[in-house]
Amino acid sequence: MKNLLLLCGCALGLAVSARAEAPAQKxxxxxDHAEMxxxxxxxxxxxxxxxTLVGTDLKIICDRLEFVALGIGDKSATLxxxxxxxxxxxxxxxxxxxxxxxxxxxxxxxxxxEDKVVLTEKKSRELKVRDIMSSPRWTITPxxxxxxxxxxxxxxxxxxxxxxxxxxxxxVISIGDxxxxxxxxxxxxxxxxxxxxxxx
Numbered sequence: 724m725k726n727l728l729l730l731c732g733c734a735l736g737l738a739v740s741a742r743a744e745a746p747a748q749k750x751x752x753x754x755d756h757a758e759m760x761x762x763x764x765x766x767x768x769x770x771x772x773x774x775t776l777v778g779t780d781l782k783i784i785c786d787r788l789e790f791v792a793l794g795i796g797d798k799s800a801t802l803x804x805x806x807x808x809x810x811x812x813x814x815x816x817x818x819x820x821x822x823x824x825x826x827x828x829x830x831x832x833x834x835x836x837e838d839k840v841v842l843t844e845k846k847s848r849e850l851k852v853r854d855i856m857s858s859p860r861w862t863i864t865p866x867x868x869x870x871x872x873x874x875x876x877x878x879x880x881x882x883x884x885x886x887x888x889x890x891x892x893x894x895v896i897s898i899g900d901x902x903x904x905x906x907x908x909x910x911x912x913x914x915x916x917x918x919x920x921x922x923x
Contacts, residue, residue: 750777756771765792765809768788772786774788782820783817788811790810791811812833813831813833817829883898
């Protein structure tokens with residue numbers, strides 16, 4: 724199912740000093756899946772699957788888009804209202820159009836405050852994992868509590884965490900692993916309570 728986000732008031736275009744500035748337009752973002760979260764006055768997001776972003780004098784089509792924008796208005800709203808983009812990273816098969824120029828690449832980093840777009844010529848089949856992986860890289864150790872792991876996953880909206888011991892990966896834990904463990908633990912407690920009640 725397509726997500727269509729209207730990022731109200733978000734004037735995105737990158738100015739081209741030699742031409743008259745186009746009037747700011749509302750930025751629209753269309754994608755198959757979007758996740759957004761707020762940290763302070765910033766809203767961060769990751770959009771995947773047939774991503775199309777259209778703003779003033781700029782259009783980005785890509786497979787994955789990460790962004791950081793300033794949020795305004797009600798911070799507890801389901802969809803935040805975004806004021807200005809600070810950073811965007813488009814990856815996968817990227818087509819970026821600005822005015823009458825168009826470029827195709829594997830990675831485009833957009834820095835609106837610097838009026839800068841950095842293109843990496845790699846096509847998606849040439850990209851390395853490091854080119855598109857999420858940062859920072861969260862890790863845990865085998866000795867950490869499950870509650871700590873769940874808190875880390877929830878707070879940072881991540882689903883998988885590498886397990887490191889002496890700086891070597893010894894496993895990966897997923898949100899599914901954690902939930903399954905917690906459900907088994909709850910089932911055990913419920914069974915013990917039921918046995919106690921029926922025996923007494």
